[in-house]
Amino acid sequence: MRDTHLNTAQLFQRKPSTTSSPGPLIVLFHGGGFAVGSPIQFTLLARSLVSLLPCTVISAAYRLAPETPFPTPAQDAWDTLSHLASHPPPGVDLARGFIIGGASSGANLAAVVAQLAQTHNLSPPLTGQFLSLPLIFPSEESVPESYREMYTSISLNDKDPIQSLPSLHAILRRYAPNPRSPLFSPVNSLSFDPAKLPKTYIQVCGLDPLRDDGIIYEKLLREEGGVATRLDVYEKFPHGWWLFMPGLRSSGEAVGDMVRGVGWLLGVEVDAGRVRGGNDESSAG
Numbered sequence: 001m002r003d004t005h006l007n008t009a010q011l012f013q014r015k016p017s018t019t020s021s022p023g024p025l026i027v028l029f030h031g032g033g034f035a036v037g038s039p040i041q042f043t044l045l046a047r048s049l050v051s052l053l054p055c056t057v058i059s060a061a062y063r064l065a066p067e068t069p070f071p072t073p074a075q076d077a078w079d080t081l082s083h084l085a086s087h088p089p090p091g092v093d094l095a096r097g098f099i100i101g102g103a104s105s106g107a108n109l110a111a112v113v114a115q116l117a118q119t120h121n122l123s124p125p126l127t128g129q130f131l132s133l134p135l136i137f138p139s140e141e142s143v144p145e146s147y148r149e150m151y152t153s154i155s156l157n158d159k160d161p162i163q164s165l166p167s168l169h170a171i172l173r174r175y176a177p178n179p180r181s182p183l184f185s186p187v188n189s190l191s192f193d194p195a196k197l198p199k200t201y202i203q204v205c206g207l208d209p210l211r212d213d214g215i216i217y218e219k220l221l222r223e224e225g226g227v228a229t230r231l232d233v234y235e236k237f238p239h240g241w242w243l244f245m246p247g248l249r250s251s252g253e254a255v256g257d258m259v260r261g262v263g264w265l266l267g268v269e270v271d272a273g274r275v276r277g278g279n280d281e282s283s284a285g
Helices: 039-052 072-085 107-121 145-150 166-175 211-225 249-265
Strands: 009-012 025-027 056-060 096-103 128-132 197-206 229-234
Touching: 009 039, 009 072, 025 039, 025 072, 025 107, 039 056, 039 249, 072 107, 096 107, 096 249, 107 128, 128 249, 145 211, 197 211, 197 249, 211 229, 229 249
Parallel strands: 025 056, 025 096, 096 128, 128 197, 197 229
Antiparallel strands: 009 056
């Protein structure tokens, strides 16, 4: 990182063969309310992606609050992405695809980093972003006025059984972000232009206080920016339920949707089949 701190990461690739050619890179940031979690959270998804797509996946760590609060996690995410842009691992051709993604707090970091990539003219450019359960809008005032009437889940879903409104507030107290900083929300950037953001796949849960963050952001990118988008809404489920209840068939289906959604970002139609739900950590956050 910029201060010489070393973060960990997991790299997932197929074994090279004489017939294999370099493929795209997918960079993922885990959830955990900016305070817990590790790269192993994405082990199942990463292995599924590598087995079904000709790609490399890196699941990367970032420093955690409250010991290292805002803006360090966002800076770590950007330092990771910018390093990989100039130093891709062997077996990667960024011209074939360069995707940033994450879940929950990791989705917030992914969205922030995707905007930073535009602001700083990252080269090679990102070709897609995968945002699962993202926090995008710091407050109702930060939602574009034409979409503000849609921003109701933050109050209607205050009793989400996994991430209630009080737990969300506790997460933000630990993270201690500047609500006006572009390192906390892409819409805070002075150079924010939906038309310049890459193809986007978003997942939201119907019972989640953050539901409308993802729904409105998808509409903003699609309607105002003309961005190609894909949105999966799980109407009757709480925030990141697949991490906490991996035995449910719906959990496996949600992970299968992630595989198909990332495949769509790469322009590949994927038959994910029955990807079994579950992860090594129950830390969506």
